[in-house]
């Protein structure tokens with residue numbers, strides 16, 4: 068099959084490279100000339116473990132190429148993916164669909180023969196209908212079907228998530244489109260990955276419902292963590308105790324400083340807006356959004372309390388800035404709320420992150436960025452773990468103790484054992500654990 072993938076962001080580039088690896092011929096298209104030049108020269112514009120090798124191999128084997136103009140690739144394509152960004156629109160929280168519709172118009176002009184146009188971007192219910200209308204208007208003679216095929220991959224685990232998904236969701240009732248989508252996902256089909264064929268609108272809603280549910284699960288355990296702190300219980304054991312119930316499931320029950328990233332904050336907000344306008348408000352998710360926003364803001368208070376009620380004039384060492392490990396993505400990262408609040412309270416902040424510093428420098432002011440965890444701790448009054456990078460999981464406590472002014476760790480990700488840290492002479496404050 069020949070595939071045109073429009074948009075080389077996270078979803079587009081990972082999906083494009085993986086479809087090529089499935090054996091299809093894929094052209095990834097982006098208007099950003101620098102990005103395409105970088106990809107053509109063997110570089111990868113995003114940080115994702117394993118993606119550089121995957122791209123390199125498929126380019127070398129002739130299944131993957133790149134273009135800034137979509138006409139040629141779309142003309143030849145059996146399937147055209149729209150994987151452009153759908154950021155939150157300023158002001159109202161709705162998904163901004165400008166890029167989606169612009170891509171649809173361009174596709175309409177270029178397509179030739181029966182073309183399956185697939186929306187992989189996360190879009191509100193009904194967007195598929197709009198895309199269909201846009202294409203039909205531009206090409207009244209066009210032979211095409213518009214399909215919804217949301218992507219569930221996580222940053223940092225994107226390739227594995229794409230190649231070994233729990234399920235694939237395909238929203239279309241067009242028989243020819245169903246046949247092509249089946250062919251496209253054939254390797255997964257053979258792996259017995261469930262492929263859920265459904266209507267386009269249902270498929271669009273599934274994506275939002277999945278992300279909202281996961282955001283709710285995290286928010287639930289975060290509230291349990293706060294309760295645990297008040298009643299002297301242990302949230303990790305609560306998570307294990309409930310998670311072993313198959314109906315609940317163990318995943319996404321790690322308490323922390325609140326969820327961030329490119330999806331949960333934007334998609335929960337978009338779902339809230341869509342539901343309000345549809346006259347069926349999702350009050351549960353409205354509350355989740357509110358709780359999570361407040362939680363990220365409240366985390367600085369937790370650090371200040373641990374520091375004895377004030378950080379004025381103190382140096383706080385922050386480990387981890389990205390919204391989660393294995394990414395350089397800073398979007399809606401808890402560190403963006405925590406650090407300014409600590410600075411406002413009079414603290415000097417020194418920070419280290421294995422991949423996020425370049426991005427963080429654009430977003431945070433007056434932070435002293437350093438190149439390693441021990442340098443970060445040197446002479447600081449306390450150490451705060453904000454993101455659970457693997458390299459923070461086995462720090463040398465002897466070195467840390469020597470570096471810090473006082474042995475105080477605030478661990479917002481629960482990556483250490485409270486008993487062990489205490490045994491090594493640290494005052495250790497974590498989330499929802501005695």
Ligand code: UDX
Nearest residue numbers: 218219220221222319320321323326327328330390391
């Ligand atoms: C998420 C969804 O998981 C993915 O299916 C969707 O396609 C895009 O959005 P991603 O944003 O890459 O993926 O990261 P994810 O691993 O889901 O983490 C999101 C946020 O939730 C992070 O800030 C993370 O720290 C937080 N989180 C996650 C928790 O606080 N606790 C958990 O138990 C899990």
